[in-house]
Amino acid sequence: MTPVLQARGLGKKYGRRWALTDCDLEVPAGHVVGLVGPNGAGKSTLLNLSVGMLTPSAGSVEVLGGPPGAQQAKVGYVAQDAPTYARLSVADHLKLGAKLNPGWDHAVARRIQRLGLDPKQKAGKLSGGQRAQLALTLGLAKRPDLLILDEPVAALDPLARREFLQDLMEAVAEQELSVVLSSHLVSDVERSCDFVIVLVDSRVQVSGEIDTLLATHFRLTGPRRAAKDLPGDQHVVTESHTDVQSTFLIRTEKPILDPAWTVTQLTLEDLVLAYMASSVPAQPERPVLEVQR
């Protein structure tokens, strides 16, 4: 099956600064993909490259098997600022969407009603969260094969955020939709995604199906030992030591046989934070990934 998103050596620089570097990715169809990373990591840059709003400075990206922008009817994109037409009413947006998109889902009006949005209200007069709801609803109603959402729930209140992510998961199950959504909240990704891409400081640190990643990453705690003395199949993501004890977060496909270790399973949050910590030395002022429940 054609991957919905495939990047090879993809990079983008603004002036002299790389916002995305050496990005190799393959995202299979049928997933809700969480693109997670702190502010300024390069998430929007990757998404904008994927929809053809930016051109790469290096490498290439394919969307649904073709160049970005070639299959506009099949790709839905909601940018970070939830763009809408300020002077058009909510109802006008639905009419316009129906005219422009052959596969338009006319049941969308019910969702607008459920959200309590007044069809006569001009989009410019909606609150930030309401505007985001409108933009996301239009994105879903287009019934694309791939929906790309940049920080889709950032402006929503906690209940609306939960409901939207639930709607998204239902749409994926019903419409054979694939979704790539960016977030700096691990909890959003934990709740709604089954595939994760961790992007830190312009580089993809790890990507894959969440179940597979959690089944191959472990925390080992035991008597002090150097990383070089671990078996070759155990890739160290992070390590910390006291005088007598070592803790490693490792990735391995093989069973851990050494009885000296206490082996602990990781949560997604543990895994994401470990890859973030492994990417750069700690700096007090650097932005951190929010963990919010």
Ligand SMILES: Nc1ncnc2c1ncn2[C@@H]1O[C@H](COP(=O)(O)OP(=O)(O)OP(=O)(O)O)[C@@H](O)[C@H]1O
């Ligand atoms: N148009 C631009 N011109 C110059 N630099 C830019 C531009 N857009 C983004 N950048 C820089 O590229 C880097 C990555 O930005 P990007 O917006 O992709 O990050 P992000 O992960 O989406 O961040 P956030 O979570 O804050 O939205 C940042 O250092 C940012 O300052």
